[in-house]
Amino acid sequence: xxxxxxxxxxxxPTPVEARWVKFxxxxxxxxxxxxxxxPKFSMxxxxxxVTGILHMGHALCFTLPDIITRWKRMQxxxxxxxxxxxxxxxxxxxxxxxxxxxxGLTREKVGRDEFLRIAWDWxxxxxxxxxxxxxxxGASLDWSRERFTMDPGFSxxxxxxxxxxxxxGLIYRDYYLVNRCxxxxxxxxxxEIEHRDLHGKLWYIRYPVEGSDExxxxxxxxxxxxxxxxxxxxxxxAVAVHPDDERYRHLHGKKVxxxxxxxxxxxxxxxxxxxxxxxxxxxxxxxxDPVDFELGKLHGLEQVIVIDGSGKMTDxxxxxxxxxxxxxxxxxxxxxxxxxxxxxxxxxxxxxxxxCYRCKSVIEPHLSWQWFVRIKPLADPAxxxxxxxxxxxIPGNWTKTYFEWMYNIHDWCIxxxxxxxxxxxxxxxRDCKHTMVAMEAPEKCEKCGGPLDxxxxxxxxxxxxxxxxxxxxxxxxxxxxxxxxxxxDLMATGFDIIFFWVARMIxxxxxxxxRIPFRxxxxxxxxxxxxxxxxxxxxxxxxxxxxxxGKYGTDALRFTLAALAVPGMDLALSEERMAGYQxxxxxxxxxxxxxxxxxxxxxxxxxxxxxxxADRWIRSRxxxxxxxxxxxxxxxxxxxxxxxxxHFVWHExxxxxxxxxxxxxxxGNRTTExxxxxxxxxxxxxxxxxxPFITEEIGQHLPGAGRSVAIAPFPEARPEWxxxxxxxxxxxxxxxxxxxxxxxxxxxxxxxxxxxLWVKPASGAETRALAGxxxxxxxxAGVSRLEFADAPPAARRVLKGVAxxxxxxIPVEETAAGLAGERERIAKxxxxxxxxxxxxxxxxxxxxxxxxxxxxxxxENRARLEGLWDRRAKLERNLASLGPAA
RNA sequence: AGGCGCGUAGCUCAGUGGGAGAGCGCUUCCCUGACACGGAAGAGGCCGUGGGUUCAAUUCCCUCCGCGCCUACCA
Numbered sequence: 001x002x003x004x005x006x007x008x009x010x011x012x013p014t015p016v017e018a019r020w021v022k023f024x025x026x027x028x029x030x031x032x033x034x035x036x037x038x039p040k041f042s043m044x045x046x047x048x049x050v051t052g053i054l055h056m057g058h059a060l061c062f063t064l065p066d067i068i069t070r071w072k073r074m075q076x077x078x079x080x081x082x083x084x085x086x087x088x089x090x091x092x093x094x095x096x097x098x099x100x101x102x103x104g105l106t107r108e109k110v111g112r113d114e115f116l117r118i119a120w121d122w123x124x125x126x127x128x129x130x131x132x133x134x135x136x137x138g139a140s141l142d143w144s145r146e147r148f149t150m151d152p153g154f155s156x157x158x159x160x161x162x163x164x165x166x167x168x169g170l171i172y173r174d175y176y177l178v179n180r181c182x183x184x185x186x187x188x189x190x191x192e193i194e195h196r197d198l199h200g201k202l203w204y205i206r207y208p209v210e211g212s213d214e215x216x217x218x219x220x221x222x223x224x225x226x227x228x229x230x231x232x233x234x235x236x237x238a239v240a241v242h243p244d245d246e247r248y249r250h251l252h253g254k255k256v257x258x259x260x261x262x263x264x265x266x267x268x269x270x271x272x273x274x275x276x277x278x279x280x281x282x283x284x285x286x287x288x289d290p291v292d293f294e295l296g297k298l299h300g301l302e303q304v305i306v307i308d309g310s311g312k313m314t315d316x317x318x319x320x321x322x323x324x325x326x327x328x329x330x331x332x333x334x335x336x337x338x339x340x341x342x343x344x345x346x347x348x349x350x351x352x353x354x355x356c357y358r359c360k361s362v363i364e365p366h367l368s369w370q371w372f373v374r375i376k377p378l379a380d381p382a383x384x385x386x387x388x389x390x391x392x393x394i395p396g397n398w399t400k401t402y403f404e405w406m407y408n409i410h411d412w413c414i415x416x417x418x419x420x421x422x423x424x425x426x427x428x429x430r431d432c433k434h435t436m437v438a439m440e441a442p443e444k445c446e447k448c449g450g451p452l453d454x455x456x457x458x459x460x461x462x463x464x465x466x467x468x469x470x471x472x473x474x475x476x477x478x479x480x481x482x483x484x485x486x487x488x489d490l491m492a493t494g495f496d497i498i499f500f501w502v503a504r505m506i507x508x509x510x511x512x513x514x515r516i517p518f519r520x521x522x523x524x525x526x527x528x529x530x531x532x533x534x535x536x537x538x539x540x541x542x543x544x545x546x547x548x549x550g551k552y553g554t555d556a557l558r559f560t561l562a563a564l565a566v567p568g569m570d571l572a573l574s575e576e577r578m579a580g581y582q583x584x585x586x587x588x589x590x591x592x593x594x595x596x597x598x599x600x601x602x603x604x605x606x607x608x609x610x611x612x613x614a615d616r617w618i619r620s621r622x623x624x625x626x627x628x629x630x631x632x633x634x635x636x637x638x639x640x641x642x643x644x645x646x647h648f649v650w651h652e653x654x655x656x657x658x659x660x661x662x663x664x665x666x667x668g669n670r671t672t673e674x675x676x677x678x679x680x681x682x683x684x685x686x687x688x689x690x691x692p693f694i695t696e697e698i699g700q701h702l703p704g705a706g707r708s709v710a711i712a713p714f715p716e717a718r719p720e721w722x723x724x725x726x727x728x729x730x731x732x733x734x735x736x737x738x739x740x741x742x743x744x745x746x747x748x749x750x751x752x753x754x755x756x757l758w759v760k761p762a763s764g765a766e767t768r769a770l771a772g773x774x775x776x777x778x779x780x781a782g783v784s785r786l787e788f789a790d791a792p793p794a795a796r797r798v799l800k801g802v803a804x805x806x807x808x809x810i811p812v813e814e815t816a817a818g819l820a821g822e823r824e825r826i827a828k829x830x831x832x833x834x835x836x837x838x839x840x841x842x843x844x845x846x847x848x849x850x851x852x853x854x855x856x857x858x859x860e861n862r863a864r865l866e867g868l869w870d871r872r873a874k875l876e877r878n879l880a881s882l883g884p885a886a
Numbered sequence: 887a888g889g890c891g892c893g894u895a896g897c898u899c900a901g902u903g904g905g906a907g908a909g910c911g912c913u914u915c916c917c918u919g920a921c922a923c924g925g926a927a928g929a930g931g932c933c934g935u936g937g938g939u940u941c942a943a944u945u946c947c948c949u950c951c952g953c954g955c956c957u958a959c960c961a
Contacts, residue, residue, distance in 0.1 A: 010923090195958080202961085227961060240961095274960045282961050291959040352958080397890065404889065404957065495956085526955090563909080566900075569891085570954085574898055576910050583923040594920035639900070643908070658920075738927095745927040751916050782918095836905075843904080848941030857904055857942095864905070 006596055007701060011589035013553030017693045021135050029710050030073075030140040032080025034480040041077040042485040043069060043518075044469050045141060046493050046501070047149060049088035050123050051095055054133035056527040056573060057494065059545040063558045064524060064565055064638055065492040066139045070689035071633055073140065074714035080485050081140060082472050084147035085127060089421035089461045090184055090358045092119055096420075112419050119420045133546065138554055138692045140710065145481075147472045149464045150422065157471035158422045158464045159439050161512060166426075166437040170374045171414075173426075173435065177286075177293040178413050180366035181356035182311030182326075186417040187370055189460060190410055191499045193354040193363055202349035203230045203334060204279065206342045207239060207256040210264055223248070223256055223267070224344050226278030228351060229288075230337070231330040234261055234317040235306035238284035240295060243269035245280050259342050260333065261318055268299050287367045303367060309417075311364055326364070371415040371424060371457070378507040379409050385506060385516050393521045394636050395568040398495060405499050414460045421458030428453055466504030469517035476512075491518040494526065495568075522636055525570035527561075543573055555691035556582040562690050563642040584646060585694050588687070591654050592698045595680045598665050598673060603703050606674035613733070613773055614660035615675040616726035621652050622679055623721035629686055630717065642690060649683055656734065663779050677703065682715040729769045732804055733776055739803035740781035743810060746825050747799055754784035755810045758792035762805030770806070800826070800878035807874050823882050830875045837868045 024030060032042065043065055048058060065081070073079040096119055097107055107115050127148075134141065147154060165171040178187045206222035223239060239256050241248035251267045258265050265284075272291065273282055286296025287303040296303060306317040313321045313329045320336075321329050337343040354363035383406050385391045386399060393399045415424060427436045431450030436442050445452055467475070469491075473482040487509070493502060502521055509517030527543075548557045559581040564571040606615070625648045632641035657679070664672035681702055688695040688709050699709035706712050740757060749755060757777070761767040767788060770777070774786040792798050795811030799822060802808065840861055843849055850858055 007920095010921090195956095225961080229961085272959085277960045284961095289959080289961075291961070294959080351960090401890070401956070408957085499957095564899075569899095572898055574910080577898070579923075580909055583921095586923045587921065590921035590924085592920080597920070643900075647908080654920085655925085741926060742928090745915070748915080751918075751926075840905080843942080846941060849904085850941085852941050853904070861904075 007589065007593045007698070009593075011553075011586055011694065013555065013585070013693065014550070016697045017136070017138070017549075017554050020693050020696045021138070023696075024140070024708070024710060025135070025143065027708065028144075029708055030079070030081065030142050031144050032082075032142050032481075032485065033078050034484045036078035036484070038076060038078040040080065040484055041069065041072040042080040042488045043082070043490050043492070044472055044488055045081060045083045045139075046491075046497075047084045047086040047147075047465065047468065048130045048134075049091050050085045050127040050130070050148075051088055051091045052085075052130040054130060054137070054545055056543055056545050058130075058134075059137060059557065060524055060527050060561050060565065060571070061492060061494060062134060062137055062139045063561045064522065064636075065490060066137070066692075067558075067562060067638060067689040068490060068492075068633065068636075069140050070692060070710065071714060073710065074685065074688065074712060076713070078484075079140075080142055080145070080481075082145050082147070082485075083131065083134065083139075083141040083143060084149070084468075084472060085130065086461060086465055087123075087148065087150040087421060089416060089418050089458060090186070092122070092420045093184065093418055094358065096122060107419065115419050136546070136549060136554065138558065140692075145472070149461075149468070149471075153474065154464065154467070154471050155422060156439075157467050157475055158459065159425050160476045161463075161467060161508065162425055162459070163437055163439055164512070165373065170377060171371060171437075172374060173369060173371050175367065175369050176372070176413075177288075177290055177365050177367050178370050179354060179363045180309055180368075181359060181361050182309065182364050183359050183361040184356060184418075185310065187366060187368065187413060187415065188356065188363070189413045189462075192357045194357050194360075195352040196355055197350055198353045200228050200349050200351055200353070202226050202228055202278065202347040203337075204344035204346070205230065205233065205259070205283075205337055206344055207259060207283075209251065210255040210257050222342075223251060223281050224279045225281050225283040227283055228349060229330070230333045231313070231317075231321075231326055232285040232288045232306065233258065233283055233333065234313070234321060234329075235285045235287050235304040236261075236265055236283045237286060237296065237301040237304055238265050238268045238299065239281055240268050240270050240273050240284050241281050242273040242275045243271060245273075245275050248281060259340060260320075260336060266299075266301075268295070268301075270295055270298070288365050290365055293365070293367075305367055307364060307366075309364075309366055309368070370413050371426075371455075371459075373412040373414055373463075375409050375412050375507075378511055379406050379503075381510045382406060382503060382506040385510060391506060391516050391519060391521065393523060395523065398498065398521070398523050398568065401495070402498055402503065406503060412460075414463050415455075415457040416460055417456070418458050421461060422464055424455040424457050424459060426455040428455070462500050462504055465501055466508040467512075469505055469509055470513050486513060486517070487515050488518045490520045490522060492522040492524060495523045496526075498523070520636075523568050524565060525568060528570050528572050543575065548575070548578060552578045552582040553585060553693070555585050555694050558692075559584065559642060559646075559690050562638040563646070565638040567636055584650065585691065587650055587654060588683075588691075588694060589698070591649070591658060592680060592684075592701070594658060595676055596701060598661075599677060599703065600670070600673065604670040604674035604677065606671045606678065610669070610671040611675070612660075612664055612669065612672055613726055613729055614657060614664070614776070615672055616723045617730040618653065618657040618675065618679055619718075619721040620723035620726055621648065622682055622715075623718045625652075626682070626686060626715050627717040627719070633689075645687055645690065649687070653679065653683060659780055660776055663775050685709060685712055685715050688712075729773070732766060732770055733773050736770060736777055736803040736806060736808065737781045739801040739808055740777070740783065740810070743799050743801040743808070744782065747812070747822060749812070751782065754782055755812065756785045756787070756792075757781070757783045758809040758811070759786065759788050760790055760807040760809070761788050766805050798881070800881065802829075802871055802874045802878070805870070807878070823879065826875055826879045826882070830872065830879065833868055833872050833875060837865070837872060840865050840868065 046061060069079050069081045100106060162171060179193050180187045204224050204226050206224050209221040209223055225239060236258050252269060254267050255264045256267060284292045284295055286292050286301050287305045288307060304316050306314055307326050308314050311326045313324045315322045355361065356363060386402060425437055427442055429445035429448060429450045429452055432445060432448040434445050434447045436446060442452060444450065469488055470482060470486050473479060473486055475482055505517045545557060556578050560578045625644055628644050629641045661672050661676050684695045684699045696709045699705055771788060777783055778786055792809035792811050797812050799810040799812060844861055844865060
């Protein structure tokens with residue numbers, strides 16, 4: 001026995017994990033080789049926000065691709081998995097502005113330069129948190145190539161893209177109604193808006209029609225409009241009705257007097273007005289509503305801005321309301337109208353309201369100058385890339401979601417009124433207002449030579465993220481990395497950023513590289529809690545991956561995530577499950593300990609002629625499992641691969657093979673020793689992509705350990721090991737053992753007590769097969785003596801069982817406890833057999849079935865029928881032998 | 887309003903056009919020299935409802951019920 005090779009008594013993940021993280025890093029095992037001649041496999045890590053701390057969503061999204069990368073690497077691919085972080089402008093702003101607020105400061109007070117200095121300091125200090133947490137997960141990333149979306153090279157790529165698109169006319173500046181978050185102080189793109197259903201109100205307001213006879217007894221004529229946002233009426237510049245609406249035909253061309261502002265506004269007609277909704281007349285506020293904005297343009301209406309960018313009412317709202325918060329103003333407007341008798345009624349009304357995706361404030365439509373990407377020309381090729389199958393979504397049903405959005409895509413607003421980010425490379429002439437866009441700051445206006453001011457805004461974070469797959473590889477330079485690793489092979493991410501990120505990467509990758517950025521898009525689900533709720537801080541139902549790692553080990557966490565990862569499905573994470581896989585890790589550990597304890601000084605060699613049944617069986621199973629795992633991983637069926645491994649390791653290798661091997665090892669069978677060691681070695685390597693730490697630890701103790709399991713060859717399937725005969729015979733042996741155990745247990749024979757087992761011979765071949773492996777039955781079933789005979793020797797009591805083709809008999813002393821249940825046990829079994837038999841008989845008696853079902857199915861049913869007849873006969877005999885019921 | 891998805895064992899989830907599966911939990915027994923994070927033997931399910939296709943449906947199609955998500959300019 002080699003003392004050095006032995007494992008500690010119990011597996012303690014923490015020190016082991018720390019050791020191998022360092023080892024992998026020091027040895028440079030995950031560094032991609034730009035000059036390799038081997039086939040490549042590349043991925044870029046979806047860059048987590050620098051503000052981030054690792055949560056379960058990360059853990060899932062990083063574990064699954066890591067499994068694939070490790071698997072590919074072991075198969076000999078030149079792998080690159082490139083890490084990095086995203087500057088996350090809004091998220092960082094929120095963090096820093098909060099810390100400023102604690103000192104009574106605002107970003108305006110400290111100024112742009114100071115603010116950026118603070119942000120960079122902050123990034124330097126905390127930006128590494130998430131990356132160090134990623135290492136703990138065991139993610140096999142190439143840290144030598146780590147990037148940041150605002151590092152100099154990447155910034156150059158961003159500018160390059162902006163300038164190119166501008167020169168091509170695909171980026172333009174426009175005065176447009178956009179979404180603005182009053183709290184974050186910036187505009188947002190359409191997809192950064194979350195729609196939430198709110199319980200709101202619908203206010204019905206009367207606008208006096210101008211020219212109606214106020215002095216007449218009939219009184220003033222009114223037109224009533226319905227609105228969910230009464231405060232915007234201060235900016236109304238028209239009332240719209242449907243052109244064919246008879247109720248309002250007499251108002252065409254008339255004007256109404258806007259209450260509270262005492263302004264005359266026209267009645268216009270437009271087919272977009274729904275006659276059925278509200279009163280069929282709608283107030284028009286071009287500066288504060290997307291539809292009204294369009295109407296306003298069409299009808300040449302004035303745009304009166306009554307709410308500013310921070311959600312406060314402007315002077316244009318009138319002296320009574322100027323300076324009020326928009327919601328306070330709403331209350332005041334309603335109150336005023338009521339006093340004036342202009343509020344007809346108020347109804348409850350539920351509707352979807354846009355909220356900021358970062359801070360959840362209610363979005364305000366806001367009229368301002370912004371930069372946009374003309375998206376159609378970019379979207380079309382991106383649609384074709386998916387239609388043609390060049391890019392494949394997994395699972396495929398996300399394709400539809402992608403198309404849905406891409407077909408209806410709107411121009412992308414990319415400017416943000418923030419400081420942390422890529423500043424827009426546009427300059428405006430102070431004198432002639434000329435706009436210049438360039439990579440480097442121009443000296444003076446190219447038209448009039450006047451002084452220039454750079455645009456104050458930065459770009460949408462997602463504008464830069466969209467370049468990630470090629471910007472990280474050195475683009476716009478034609479680097480070796482770019483040539484070797486682009487396009488990447490797999491992008492694994494959440495469905496929530498298909499629009500934000502995946503679609504943009506495809507569009508920009510095609511535009512600037514002329515090639516797709518990745519072939520497969522693996523969409524993983526959301527990690528939810530056991531009750532399927534989204535994990536959130538406010539719910540207090542967060543399961544913290546780092547806490548789980550501390551408690552159960554990284555391997556258990558990874559295996560849990562893999563086992564629950566059905567492509568595209570949300571997964572409900574339970575701690576119990578994780579505890580189960582911790583036990584699994586422990587099981588592997590102890591099985592390995594057993595194997596190592598039984599290895600001789602010199603490596604054993606498996607001699608083909610000396611393979612035992614168990615050896616041939618486990619080899620056959622290993623071959624099948626190896627093949628199955630490859631197939632599952634090809635299809636990203638992580639749960640299936642994990643399940644296969646779990647079952648194989650625990651219920652085939654540990655429960656059966658190790659127990660069988662003990663029999664051989666006791667006899668000093670070195671072939672069994674060799675097969676045992678080889679099977680463990682293969683198992684460890686099969687498991688490695690899922691559980692890198694424990695397998696590295698074990699692998700390094702095994703004889704013939706290479707430099708690292710992480711770069712050891714992934715086991716090949718060895719189809720020549722398939723041995724159906726061994727599997728059939730083993731099934732026979734296992735059945736006899738199981739039946740014997742069952743009879744023992746149900747008759748309360750103590751585990752320690754040995755019994756004699758008499759087997760009634762079945763066919764010659766079956767009997768010989770079983771007889772050849774009597775030692776296995778004896779050891780595993782607690783049998784002292786195994787004999788073949790038509791009838792057992794005379795005894796006061798004989799327990800009966802049926803195992804496959806065999807009838808079993810166990811003679812016991814009358815004193816054995818609990819013999820009474822035996823009749824019931826057999827009767828119950830018989831009942832099951834009869835019920836099943838009835839079903840099959842019925843099926844086979846159906847001529848349509850026999851005529852139309854596939855031959856194999858019919859044969860299979862016939863075989864089952866015969867097997868059941870046989871079993872029924874044996875059970876009936878057993879029951880009869882017990883004598884009449886008491 | 888459209889689109890997507892889910893409803894299978896107590897819980898969390900796989901799976902399949904022809905004998906219902908796993909993990910955890912539960913019951914009984916056992917600390918047998920790898921492992922009590924263990925071993926052995928069990929209990930437990932009209933596979934949401936109603937139709938249709940089929941020789942055969944838990945599986946394919948439709949209706950409905952329940953649940954979740956995404957997209958959306960009826961104020």
